[in-house]
Amino acid sequence: MAILLAIETSSSICSVALFHDQQLLALSELQIEKSHSSHITVLINQMIANCNLSMMDISAVAVSSGPGSYTGLRIGTSIAKGLCFSLNLPLLEVSTLHALASAQIQITPQAEKFLFCPMLDARRMEVYTCIVNHLGEEQFPIKPVILSSSTFEEYLVKQPILFFGSGATKFQTLIGNHSNGIFVHSLPISAKYMGAIAYHKFNTQQYEDVAYYEPFYLKEVYITSGTKLS
Numbered sequence: 001m002a003i004l005l006a007i008e009t010s011s012s013i014c015s016v017a018l019f020h021d022q023q024l025l026a027l028s029e030l031q032i033e034k035s036h037s038s039h040i041t042v043l044i045n046q047m048i049a050n051c052n053l054s055m056m057d058i059s060a061v062a063v064s065s066g067p068g069s070y071t072g073l074r075i076g077t078s079i080a081k082g083l084c085f086s087l088n089l090p091l092l093e094v095s096t097l098h099a100l101a102s103a104q105i106q107i108t109p110q111a112e113k114f115l116f117c118p119m120l121d122a123r124r125m126e127v128y129t130c131i132v133n134h135l136g137e138e139q140f141p142i143k144p145v146i147l148s149s150s151t152f153e154e155y156l157v158k159q160p161i162l163f164f165g166s167g168a169t170k171f172q173t174l175i176g177n178h179s180n181g182i183f184v185h186s187l188p189i190s191a192k193y194m195g196a197i198a199y200h201k202f203n204t205q206q207y208e209d210v211a212y213y214e215p216f217y218l219k220e221v222y223i224t225s226g227t228k229l230s
Helices: 036-050 070-087 096-106 168-175 195-203
Strands: 003-008 014-020 023-030 060-064 091-094 115-121 126-132 138-146 161-164 181-184
Touching: 003 036, 003 070, 003 195, 014 036, 014 195, 023 036, 036 070, 060 070, 060 195, 070 091, 091 096, 091 195, 096 115, 096 126, 096 161, 096 195, 115 168, 161 168, 168 181
Parallel strands: 003 060, 060 091, 115 161, 161 181
Antiparallel strands: 003 014, 014 023, 115 126, 126 138
16 A cells, blocks of 8 residues: 655645545645645644544655746755655655646546647747647647747647646637637646546656756746745
8 A cells, every 4th residue: 555645835825735656635725825835744643633643654745846936846855855865765756737637637538639728828929838649648738838829729620628727818818719619718737636646656656866866947047136935
């Protein structure tokens, strides 16, 4: 039996979950801005206690790797690495975009007929995105994209695509009622979507190097004297 702790801090939502193998045991979330650093360890400890478990029962820690909020990813990674160091646990990386896509694939009837495009808002008309098929295989790699009315047209002319995530709405305003563009607006970022990918990586021992692991920020971080990181 594997008990996996998942930490998702790539957005304003502070989210942690426990999985028995890939089955969700518990979920704890706060949708309070800038709550990550002050609340995440409390959420983890209370959730584990509520399941009548202890930290010694944890088999591995999965952390959302991004892309997303620099500060949020930094906090989640620090907590995950600290737990792995202190408890001698393996560290698992789960892409924020792939976790969202996996969740949408699981709830989509006849998923093999579609491509799946998670979009995370990166301000203005930019998103962090990728396209995967129903097996989770990338058809378009993770990268920042500046949206226009012709974005992903080469994919849309061939196959229906489901668009979802915090950046999908602004893309819908650009392409309108495209016959192959389907928009889903009820799938927020959450640690509860990390289970399937984390469990697969745990089973296949796709562990990260705890000492050198860093999140997938996607863009370089520019820090000025007026930038606050907490």
